[in-house]
Amino acid sequence: TALRTLRLVRLARRLRLHPWFKDMWSLLKGVSDSAETLFWTYVMIAVLLYFFGILATVLIGKQEKFQDDEFVRTYFGDVLRSMLSLFQVMTLDSWSAMCREIMQGEQAWIAMFIAFYITVGTFVLMNLITAVIVENAFSDSRKRDDERVAQMAQEKEKEIEELHRFFKALDADGSGMLSREELHMACKKNKVRQKLRTLDLLPKDLDELWHILDDGDGELSAEEFIGGLQRLTGEAKSKDIMRAYRELRIMESSITDVGTGLDVANEKMQKVKRQLARAKADIQSMQRTLHRAKEAVKVAAKTQPLP
Numbered sequence: 534t535a536l537r538t539l540r541l542v543r544l545a546r547r548l549r550l551h552p553w554f555k556d557m558w559s560l561l562k563g564v565s566d567s568a569e570t571l572f573w574t575y576v577m578i579a580v581l582l583y584f585f586g587i588l589a590t591v592l593i594g595k596q597e598k599f600q601d602d603e604f605v606r607t608y609f610g611d612v613l614r615s616m617l618s619l620f621q622v623m624t625l626d627s628w629s630a631m632c633r634e635i636m637q638g639e640q641a642w643i644a645m646f647i648a649f650y651i652t653v654g655t656f657v658l659m660n661l662i663t664a665v666i667v668e669n670a671f672s673d674s675r676k677r678d679d680e681r682v683a684q685m686a687q688e689k690e691k692e693i694e695e696l697h698r699f700f701k702a703l704d705a706d707g708s709g710m711l712s713r714e715e716l717h718m719a720c721k722k723n724k725v726r727q728k729l730r731t732l733d734l735l736p737k738d739l740d741e742l743w744h745i746l747d748d749g750d751g752e753l754s755a756e757e758f759i760g761g762l763q764r765l766t767g768e769a770k771s772k773d774i775m776r777a778y779r780e781l782r783i784m785e786s787s788i789t790d791v792g793t794g795l796d797v798a799n800e801k802m803q804k805v806k807r808q809l810a811r812a813k814a815d816i817q818s819m820q821r822t823l824h825r826a827k828e829a830v831k832v833a834a835k836t837q838p839l840p
Contacts, residue, residue, distance in 0.1 A: 566673050567666050574662045581658060582623075585650050586616035593635065593643060604634055622647060623654045699728055700755050710752040713743055745779050 593599065594609035608618040608631060622628040632647050703719040704711050719725045729735070746753055746761040753761075 563670055563673070567669055570662075570666055570669055577658065577662070578623075578654075581654055582616040582619050583612070585619050585654070586612045589615040589619060589646070592646065598640075599635075608635075619650060619654070622651060623659070625651070625655065697755065697759065699725075700758050703758075710754060711758055712752055713747075 589609050590612050594605060594611070594615060596605075599605035599609075607614070609615045618631070622631070628647065628651070632644055635643050700711065701707075702722075702725060703715060705715050705718060720729065743753075746757060
């Protein structure tokens with residue numbers, strides 16, 4: 534029996550980790566977390582039913598007019614029957630037929646009593662209970678999210694501390710800057726190679742890793758080294774993405790330089806355009822002057838003929 538119990542526990546754990554049963558376990562956890570709320574819900578419903586059951590027994594079941602009415606005696610003859618009938622009314626199960634059967638002559642106030650009970654028991658209490666359960670579910674969900682975020686933050690801090698220790702192990706001279714020679718020398722140690730393997734890096738990838746992380750100054754600071762390895766060991770876990778990131782930074786710098794060059798060239802083009810406009814105006818002015826000189830020569834030739 535104990536062995537079968539252990540097998541069932543193992544099977545339950547496997548099912549809990551399976552993605553298909555994720556929603557089912559969430560529902561079961563929600564029910565278990567709401568157990569206390571459900572208990573007090575039953576207590577509130579029982580108190581409400583008991584209170585209104587006494588009122589219904591006294592006001593309806595014990596009336597002299599209904600002493601010989603079998604229908605009334607069946608539904609409101611004592612407190613327990615009244616509680617059962619009111620529970621039926623709370624669930625809105627054929628309550629109108631029950632109410633119409635009892636209303637006779639001047640007993641219209643019974644409809645007011647039933648309506649008031651439905652308002653309190655169904656519209657107020659049941660909806661309030663639903664709101665409390667939903668609020669507890671949202672509160673538990675937020676709590677789990679906060680715990681998950683806190684756990685991720687702790688794991689990230691732990692990872693950063695480990696990378697800091699790894700950087701210090703690589704930095705042989707303790708200068709706080711890692712050179713390419715220090716990286717290659719440190720990789721001869723077994724512990725360093727094991728750490729690189731955990732990061733999905735091999736010794737043959739060191740040169741490529743250096744080109745990816747180095748920004749051109751020939752040294753890596755702790756921030757550059759740790760930040761680069763964190764991106765390298767992220768969800769993608771691809772050196773190609775890191776290489777693309779580095780090339781993207783170089784491209785952004787080149788685009789900035791090209792943009793600056795275009796601005797300078799644009800200013801020069803505008804200056805040349807203004808100079809061409811002035812040259813065009815000077816040429817037009819010279820053409821007008823030559824034209825007037827030509828006209829003057831023609832007039833002089835006509836008025837002063839040669840001897």
